[in-house]
Amino acid sequence: MSTPLEDLNVDALKDLGRVQKVEGHNDMTRDELLDALDGPADDDLAKWLGKPRSEIYEAAGEKGIKGRKDMQKWELLEALAKA
Numbered sequence: 265m266s267t268p269l270e271d272l273n274v275d276a277l278k279d280l281g282r283v284q285k286v287e288g289h290n291d292m293t294r295d296e297l298l299d300a301l302d303g304p305a306d307d308d309l310a311k312w313l314g315k316p317r318s319e320i321y322e323a324a325g326e327k328g329i330k331g332r333k334d335m336q337k338w339e340l341l342e343a344l345a346k347a
Contacts, residue, residue, distance in 0.1 A: 267310035269303035276314030280305055282338035309345035320344065 269277065277297040281289025286300050305313065312320060320340045324332040327347040332340060 265307045266304035267307055269298055269301055269305065272305065272310065273314055276310070277301065279313040279315075279337070279341060280309075282336075283309065283341050285338075306345065309341060312341050312344045 269280075272280065274294045274297070277294060278289055278292075280301055280303075281292070281297060284301060286292075286297075289297065289300070292300065312323070315323075317337050317340075320337060321332060323344055324335075324340050324347075327344060329335075329340070329343045329347060332343075335343070
């Protein structure tokens, strides 16, 4: 299943921009993000988008993701989506 980009808030869209490596995603408006991102977002990833790094980090620990201390947020998001 997938989540339409229009259903995501701006924080979630910025996280997706990190994952998709969209240059300048942090400085984009919601409309610019909607234009720049490839969508829809996979539900396994979408459920983690827009959450604070601390919550993502904690969830990664609960899922047993190794090396999470050295991972960027986008890497943690990808790992959680696969877990």
